Amino acid sequence: MAKSLYIVIVGGGNIGYYLSKALLNQGHEVLIIEKDVRKCERLEDELGSCCMRGDGCETAVLSEAGLNRADVLIATASQDEDNLVSCQVAKHRFKVPRTIALVNNPINDRIFKKLGVDATISVTNTILEHVEQEIPAHPLIHLLTMSGQMEEVVELLITRDSPSVGKSIGQVRLPADTTIALVMRENERPRIPDASTVLRENDRVIALTTMDSEKILEKLLLS
Amino acid sequence: MDIDRILVAARGNGVDQVAVELACKIGGKSKAKIYIVYVLEVNRSLPVDAIIRPDIEAAEKVLLEAEEYAQAHDFEVETEIIQARDVGPAIIEVARQNNVDLIVMGMSYKKRFGSFTMGNAVPHVLEEAPCRVLICREPKA
Amino acid sequence: MPGTESLKHNKLVIVIMGCGRVGGKLASMLDAAGHRVTVLDIDGYSFRRLPPTFSGTALIGNGTDEDMLRKAGIEGASAFIALTQGDNRNVMAAQIAKHVFKVPRVICRIYDPLRKDIYEQLGLESISPTEVFADLLFNRLENVK
Numbered sequence: 001m002a003k004s005l006y007i008v009i010v011g012g013g014n015i016g017y018y019l020s021k022a023l024l025n026q027g028h029e030v031l032i033i034e035k036d037v038r039k040c041e042r043l044e045d046e047l048g049s050c051c052m053r054g055d056g057c058e059t060a061v062l063s064e065a066g067l068n069r070a071d072v073l074i075a076t077a078s079q080d081e082d083n084l085v086s087c088q089v090a091k092h093r094f095k096v097p098r099t100i101a102l103v104n105n106p107i108n109d110r111i112f113k114k115l116g117v118d119a120t121i122s123v124t125n126t127i128l129e130h131v132e133q134e135i136p137a138h139p140l141i142h143l144l145t146m147s148g149q150m151e152e153v154v155e156l157l158i159t160r161d162s163p164s165v166g167k168s169i170g171q172v173r174l175p176a177d178t179t180i181a182l183v184m185r186e187n188e189r190p191r192i193p194d195a196s197t198v199l200r201e202n203d204r205v206i207a208l209t210t211m212d213s214e215k216i217l218e219k220l221l222l223s
Numbered sequence: 224m225d226i227d228r229i230l231v232a233a234r235g236n237g238v239d240q241v242a243v244e245l246a247c248k249i250g251g252k253s254k255a256k257i258y259i260v261y262v263l264e265v266n267r268s269l270p271v272d273a274i275i276r277p278d279i280e281a282a283e284k285v286l287l288e289a290e291e292y293a294q295a296h297d298f299e300v301e302t303e304i305i306q307a308r309d310v311g312p313a314i315i316e317v318a319r320q321n322n323v324d325l326i327v328m329g330m331s332y333k334k335r336f337g338s339f340t341m342g343n344a345v346p347h348v349l350e351e352a353p354c355r356v357l358i359c360r361e362p363k364a
Numbered sequence: 365m366p367g368t369e370s371l372k373h374n375k376l377v378i379v380i381m382g383c384g385r386v387g388g389k390l391a392s393m394l395d396a397a398g399h400r401v402t403v404l405d406i407d408g409y410s411f412r413r414l415p416p417t418f419s420g421t422a423l424i425g426n427g428t429d430e431d432m433l434r435k436a437g438i439e440g441a442s443a444f445i446a447l448t449q450g451d452n453r454n455v456m457a458a459q460i461a462k463h464v465f466k467v468p469r470v471i472c473r474i475y476d477p478l479r480k481d482i483y484e485q486l487g488l489e490s491i492s493p494t495e496v497f498a499d500l501l502f503n504r505l506e507n508v509k
Binding site: 006029031044048049050052063064065066068069 | 266268269270271309312313
């Protein structure tokens with residue numbers, strides 16, 4: 001088996017519970033920090049001595065939880081601000097190498113990363129991405145977010161009124177942190193473009209970009 | 224009341240020897256087998272299997288004394304040190320594994336914030352033990 | 365107060381999150397001093413604390429939401445003060461104001477002294493009323509002796 005990790009989960013709700021169960025099964029050491037006594041008791045009955053009662057944003061509680069030796073902290077509380085603080089305290093006070101936060105408000109995805117959280121999971125965004133992929137002609141689809149970074153892979157559909165139709169990639173002044181990785185055209189094999197590749201209507205473009213540059217890219221290629 | 228296997232939960236609180244003596248008295252007629260288990264509670268800041276020398280040495284000393292006493296009274300004895308996050312659940316687990324008929328635990332008289340407290344382990348064992356439980360509380364200091 | 369004089373000379377645009385006793389009082393003081401104040405609170409009932417003479421803006425909304433902060437005019441603000449009852453909400457909103465909107469002056473109330481220390485180390489200007497008040501009482505009692 002791979003190296004066993006010490007994983008601290010803040011919040012003993014449904015996500016915290018199922019997560020711990022899976023991680024314990026994989027042989028990791030898990031501790032759940034939960035405020036509610038009754039939830040703690042239920043978790044201990046089911047999973048053994050792996051729960052601590054307390055506020056997962058408090059330094060004293062996190063210190064007692066042995067955060068100094070934790071490999072990962074996962075914040076699964078229901079309020080975004082609580083998850084942010086748990087991750088930041090873990091990161092800055094206890095030097096936990098990897099912090100993961102659940103976010104409800106999809107805008108917080110970007111903000112949390114900016115504020116030092118290594119990875120965020122947004123249920124709202126996940127659902128949105130699935131909806132986007134269901135709509136055949138949606139102009140911009142999020143395909144992948146690189147873990148721990150601000151980078152993402154998106155797919156864009158060039159339409160007739162796109163400002164980039166007929167222009168070469170060299171002519172479109174892409175942001176410095178953005179690369180067009182692939183151009184897909186009907187009845188042709190996907191190709192890796194260079195500066196001279198001219199974009200046409202109905203091209204589907206796969207680009208590597210950042211959350212900050214996504215809007216600029218959308219403007220340049222789509223409208 | 225058939226008592227063939229007795230578990231003494233030692234905790235290094237100064238009451239362990241009394242608990243062993245009690246176990247020997249109760250188990251005397253049936254020549255019960257005595258398990259003496261010392262549960263070392265390991266702080267979360269260390270892995271549960273961390274080797275904490277001073278704690279282990281203290282536990283070994285308590286167990287050695289207890290073992291000598293029980294052997295001197297002609298009992299079959301088994302001793303063990305267990306490292307766990309919580310004392311209560313660890314005691315219950317050993318009791319189940321060895322299918323004991325009785326758990327004997329000593330506790331000292333303690334007050335916290337002005338009121339009497341039993342700590343966590345004793346209430347847990349009283350609530351969860353599958354067998355009989357005997358708690359010996361020390362006299363007030 | 366030494367700060368008041370210098371404030372009067374240039375009119376500041378200030379966003380205050382949380383219209384409790386402190387937030388309401390501060391808002392009305394700054395308003396009376398001639399600054400442009402916007403107060404945010406998730407509960408409209410809190411605005412009862414503002415005096416009838418208050419000429420600033422009172423907005424119902426959550427200050428940890430970037431969109432809401434934009435609506436409150438954070439983009440042109442010279443100062444942002446986080447004064448809700450929740451330490452974590454304050455910390456989050458203050459960091460958004462500082463790092464996303466680059467507001468020049470951000471002050472954050474954090475009741476928990478330990479949490480205050482951490483965020484102060486991270487460069488967030490923070491005040492712990494718990495600490496300030498305990499110190500005040502301690503000093504008064506010590507001086508009586």
